Amino acid sequence: MPYEIESYLVTEEIIQKLSDVSSPQGLIGVCHFPQESHISKQVLLCDGIQDPGNMGTLIRSALAFGFESLVVDHCVDVYNPKVIRSTQGALFKINIIEDNIIDFMDKHPIHYYATDLSAQGQFEKKHHEEFGLILGNEGQGVDPEIINKADSVIKLKMKKVESLNVAVAGSILMYELGGNR
Template structure:
């Protein structure tokens, strides 16, 4: 794996405007239906006594409650998550990591009966829902609730774009402001790997992550846990090679892809990573593509990108002025 680090400022997320087309009207009707489901789930929780910190407290004991069904569907269905623009965070540790960035993004905080609101979440002003052990197991998908005392339903990040949807389809160019480094993931299917790559891109101050088709959903529970909050900090875009080509052309970005020298693909030359190559790229705008765990790079990537392999001598190549290549 190859990351070329810079430190450009992250662009602020911009609101998108949507033309009034019949197709978009259909999309909005679908979104309205999903929002109605969210509203129904909200109304289904029974009110309980207010907490001393001022949160609205509710109680859910039945696994048949609409809020429980809504949460389970958020955990299991990427399409439902995107239609509702909501995601599910299971476990107190990932909730606290996410809330360092967007505390107000929480719709509901589900707590196991008898658990107090954590000190770090005292400022949370949304709904606190106390649930039975049976409900916690159902929502979390886990057999034991010993280590699962909290679940949060959160808004998706404002800077997430799904270019295959009518809602987000024409909002790509408002997301990036002259990006210098974009990490492109070509069919990454393991959610843990995907979350780790998003976290790495964020750590190296890249401008965003672009997910090509066949990549897993970045808001999968395991992907969120592995990203450790990076999914809320970094723009994440899902789209096709056509969308990526538009981005590359608009910002005059160079396309490179990590590719093993031993692959036997002699159709085009493969450069070896070196300090000289890294230094030559410092002032270039770059899209770096990494392929899937099993199949490697797609044919589209092989045709569109310059290929580079990473020598496996176990050495890191560092350049000057805090610019680095991480292996």
């Protein structure tokens, strides 16, 4: 995708006003919001992710492991400055869709994996050409209504800890489900 770049002389004072960090790097970028494109074969769906660092890490991992579409429902703003910084540019290479997850699932009949700490049995990866991975809020997890609609309910097998940070767990699951094909 070609990018049009224009240069302007911007003073240090202007950069200080535009930046939300105490020691800006001296560069400011102006970007257009990406337009929604096709739905990829691997979709990451985020239900209520609130921490900007978690969201940024998930976006970066999604792109790294072949999840080129991201559905966000009641999440932190993906254009939050902390999210943008933590994506390291991945934000501008992923298809972002703001939609109700249940509505998205109804419109796109693919295989859905929902994460839930109370899931029974072992996580077994099954090959699905098209699928979605649903991750939930840091405190409450995935909404029970979404879990009930999912095709598979999964959790990571862990030793000596109850749970992992959503960004860590999500990254592992994205790798296991699609990133190591």
